[in-house]
Amino acid sequence: MSQTITIDPVTRLEGHGKITIQLNGQGEVENAHFHVTQVRGFERFSEGRPFYEMPSLMARICGICPVSHLIASAKACEAIMSVRIPHTAAQLRRLLNLAQMVQSHALSFFYLASPDLLLGMEADPKIRNILGVAAAKPELGRAGIALRRIGQSIIELLGDKRVHPGWVVPGGVTEPLSPEKRDKILAMLPEAYSSVGLALAAYKQMAGTFKPEIEVFANFPSNYMSLISEEEAIDFTDGALRLIDAHGNIIEDGITASRYTEVIGEAVENYSYTKFAYYKPLGYPDGSYRVGPLARLNIVKSMGTPKAEKELAEFKQLAAGPVSSSFYYHHARLVEMLYGIEKIEEILADSRILDKHVRATAGVNRLEGAGQAEAPRGVLHHHYKVDENGKIIWANLVIATGQNNNAMNRGVLQAARHYVKDGKFTEGVLNRVEAVVRTFDPCLSCSTHAFGQMPLEISLLSADGEVVDRVARE
Amino acid sequence: MSQETDVKTLVIDEQEVSARAGQTILEVARENDINIPTLCHLEGLGDVGACRLCLVEIKGSNKLLPACVATVQEGMEVSTNTERLQKHRRTILELLFAERNHVCSVCVSNGHCELQTLGQEQGLTHVRLPYRNPDLFVDASHERFTLDHNRCILCTRCVRVCSEIEGAHIWDVMGRGTNSLIISDLHQEWGTSACTRCGKCVQVCPTGALFDKSKIGSDHPKYPEFLPYLNLMREAQ
Numbered sequence: 210m211s212q213t214i215t216i217d218p219v220t221r222l223e224g225h226g227k228i229t230i231q232l233n234g235q236g237e238v239e240n241a242h243f244h245v246t247q248v249r250g251f252e253r254f255s256e257g258r259p260f261y262e263m264p265s266l267m268a269r270i271c272g273i274c275p276v277s278h279l280i281a282s283a284k285a286c287e288a289i290m291s292v293r294i295p296h297t298a299a300q301l302r303r304l305l306n307l308a309q310m311v312q313s314h315a316l317s318f319f320y321l322a323s324p325d326l327l328l329g330m331e332a333d334p335k336i337r338n339i340l341g342v343a344a345a346k347p348e349l350g351r352a353g354i355a356l357r358r359i360g361q362s363i364i365e366l367l368g369d370k371r372v373h374p375g376w377v378v379p380g381g382v383t384e385p386l387s388p389e390k391r392d393k394i395l396a397m398l399p400e401a402y403s404s405v406g407l408a409l410a411a412y413k414q415m416a417g418t419f420k421p422e423i424e425v426f427a428n429f430p431s432n433y434m435s436l437i438s439e440e441e442a443i444d445f446t447d448g449a450l451r452l453i454d455a456h457g458n459i460i461e462d463g464i465t466a467s468r469y470t471e472v473i474g475e476a477v478e479n480y481s482y483t484k485f486a487y488y489k490p491l492g493y494p495d496g497s498y499r500v501g502p503l504a505r506l507n508i509v510k511s512m513g514t515p516k517a518e519k520e521l522a523e524f525k526q527l528a529a530g531p532v533s534s535s536f537y538y539h540h541a542r543l544v545e546m547l548y549g550i551e552k553i554e555e556i557l558a559d560s561r562i563l564d565k566h567v568r569a570t571a572g573v574n575r576l577e578g579a580g581q582a583e584a585p586r587g588v589l590h591h592h593y594k595v596d597e598n599g600k601i602i603w604a605n606l607v608i609a610t611g612q613n614n615n616a617m618n619r620g621v622l623q624a625a626r627h628y629v630k631d632g633k634f635t636e637g638v639l640n641r642v643e644a645v646v647r648t649f650d651p652c653l654s655c656s657t658h659a660f661g662q663m664p665l666e667i668s669l670l671s672a673d674g675e676v677v678d679r680v681a682r683e
Numbered sequence: 684m685s686q687e688t689d690v691k692t693l694v695i696d697e698q699e700v701s702a703r704a705g706q707t708i709l710e711v712a713r714e715n716d717i718n719i720p721t722l723c724h725l726e727g728l729g730d731v732g733a734c735r736l737c738l739v740e741i742k743g744s745n746k747l748l749p750a751c752v753a754t755v756q757e758g759m760e761v762s763t764n765t766e767r768l769q770k771h772r773r774t775i776l777e778l779l780f781a782e783r784n785h786v787c788s789v790c791v792s793n794g795h796c797e798l799q800t801l802g803q804e805q806g807l808t809h810v811r812l813p814y815r816n817p818d819l820f821v822d823a824s825h826e827r828f829t830l831d832h833n834r835c836i837l838c839t840r841c842v843r844v845c846s847e848i849e850g851a852h853i854w855d856v857m858g859r860g861t862n863s864l865i866i867s868d869l870h871q872e873w874g875t876s877a878c879t880r881c882g883k884c885v886q887v888c889p890t891g892a893l894f895d896k897s898k899i900g901s902d903h904p905k906y907p908e909f910l911p912y913l914n915l916m917r918e919a920q
Contacts, residue, residue, distance in 0.1 A: 262789065269788065375899060
């Protein structure tokens, strides 16, 4: 008798998703899927809108990473306008993107993942949340809250709003940076450094106790894709795409935004509203790859900032080639946070950062444009076509979560096969299956409220739909 | 008729006020710092009494009068903010919000929109009516400005400013009821019309229906208060 285990909703993710695990007659895992259950429709309802409205419209996709959408969208618009934005505007956008990277990674690591890592996969679900972390490890709880606050505060100082700042526009930004705001940001950095230092130390201390999880948490060879600068250093905002294989060999390099369709295809599965991106020459699903912090650190040769450089060297020691266990996404995220803080400091020292010229203007000079940027969870593409009046006639978005979709599904199956034996499971086992998805920090919608508080019910169903077992989390 | 008889005395919100004959209730109320909400009215333009937000109660009459066009009468007792009026005003605003596609969060006028501000002032917390979600279009054919019918409330300020002040009369209204639509010239694209590119219509539009091209959100304030000064200067000539 075959059975299906459903985890719905998966908690501590950004957005709503569910996991189903299908068991065969012997109680062994036959298949497992991660479903994204909401449809958004942004590509469709943006049709007919003026193109310069797109950044603010597209930012609404997400409350965690609106900045990534703002930047990728603005870049696509600038391709339509055929303008190069002022140096200061480009630097200010980098600053905004780094601040978002810090706050989003802090959310992922401290609020969503650290309850599993610091309190244990089997810990009581009632305390397995950020409040439980704050109670058990007050210093780390405070560090997490501080990093998120600092990232958000920088975004607010630059763009007047913590979420969906309207500051990034096609052509640059609306307002230059004032010396007062620059000094306020600089004053926050010491606390940011000490907080991320604490997190790195705590992570390294406890990573050793998760060897079994590291083995089965989406641990398989795969291709990786990210943006990389001309100096082969990490670059969240500019740079070109590079794709490497499981051994670290470069498959594609120097792919600019306008050429992304040459390498990226999108497939659809009937169990999820999120598309499945793949590397075109290898086809689907063989051309699947991973994006995000793990991919970025596997691809880049340097971080370009001293403290993060040392951490990158240590990260590269984890494996002979690319690091393949998705558990290490957590590690990579912390290294990137450290880089983010260092880079913010570096950008603020730019002698032209207070320049008043921060916006270029132009009308429609091309009828098509694409932009790419690194979102916290991986590379993001916006691609628009407009009519001669600048109204959108077609839009396509390739988001990071779609590019990790196949890897997440494979990871869920790998962990389910390892942990669910003879059709039996406990809450702790299922939490590990969920935790695999959490390593990727997928962003399923623009929801910011999904952490640890949602009720979770897992039902074990017989083939005829009868509930044979049930585990409920309040 | 002597000058004395030209003065009318009346009561607005229990306050005794005096006015010149021919003045509207709205004018007199504002002279006496009594606020009556308006939307289609704009200082410097002729009134049409279209939006009905300025409706007031007159003692002894069951009929509500639009303060922007109703003139004062001797001995009138006017109430401007009764529960009945508040209820009507909220309903009017709900109807306006439900009629077309008003999405404040991504609108160019978010934060400085007269419709949005009125909603807040009148305590509008939600719209009880089903949204009509009409399929409307954006006219982006003009080199400097954009018209988004989704955000138009048919106040006709643009029609009046273009006709009365600029003297071009590019804008007008076609259709009836919910099918009404602001059109330029004989329903042709704005970019190909005889528009003088003065931009007055953009400045007086109370919502984000008319806006400068390439502008979004906070970087697009409007300054409709220029109109009375413009009129004054022209009259002086």
